[in-house]
Amino acid sequence: MVRVKHxxxxxxxxxxxxxSWAATKPPSKAGSTAQTQAQLRIHSPTSDALTPSVLARMLREEVDNMFGDWGVGRLGGVNAGGVSVKYLSPATSTAIVRCPRASFRLVWTALSYMSRVPEIGAPKGARGAVLSRPCVFRVVKVSGTMRRAEEEAIRRARRETLRLRGVDEQGILGGLVGELAGVDDVMDDDEDEDVGMESDD
Structure with missing residues (x-):
């Protein structure tokens, strides 16, 4: 039996x-506060009107607009549900999208061209929600398992929280990260399981 890979x-x-893209100056007390405010604006929460089903539909429509019937067929057809959103957090503006392994680059390209989401205050789950808030979808990690994507999401959320609090990451995570720094990819035993950003898999 053949296992379908995602x-x-x-x-x-x-x-x-x-x-808010002012010329960067050396950090000071006031500059530090300004940087924190800019960081909070860039990583601001997403509207509750953006649900997993709405995001999956937006993604399929973008693939259809860019690649036509060929692209929709590569995703598994119109009703096959080849693209699904497994996790979406409006609070952290983070999502995990599952797609067929053979066509993850199509999905990545479509995400790169998507530039709007529903505005905060739009009706939740509205089918015809107006996409009025400009945004950028950035693919941070491509993985063969959901667990690896979740771990990366947790790691990035912790790092952002520490950065915004102004706590030195080295002091808190130094023991954990310091011990793992000398180990060469202990966690990546299965190369097919985790795909790096530059990989051709």
Whole structure:
């Protein structure tokens, strides 16, 4: 029996505001506060109107717009549900998207071209929700298992929380990270399980 293989894409939804892109200055007390505010604006929460089903539908429509029937067929057809959103957190603006392994680059490309989500205050789960809030979908990790994508999402959320609190990561995580720094990819025993960003799998 043949096992159907999938890829899991960890996606961050970012909200860059060009007005907040001031020239970077050396960090100071006031500069540190300004950097924290800019970081909070970029990583702001997403509207509850963006549900997993709405995001999956938006993704399939973008693949259809970009690649036509061929792209939809590569995803498994219109009703096959080849693309699904396994996790979506509006609070952290993070999602995990599952897609067929053979066509994860199509999904990645479609995510790169998607640029709008429903505005905060839009009706939740509305089929015709107006996509009015500009955003950037950034694929952070491509993995062969859901567990690896979840672990990366947790690691990134902890790092952002520590950064915003101003706590030195080395002091808290130094023991854990310091011990693992000398070990060469102990966790990546199965190369097919985890795909790096530059991999051709």
């Amino acid at each position: 890829r899991y894409l960890l996606v961050e939804i970012l909200y860059p505001e060009p007005a």
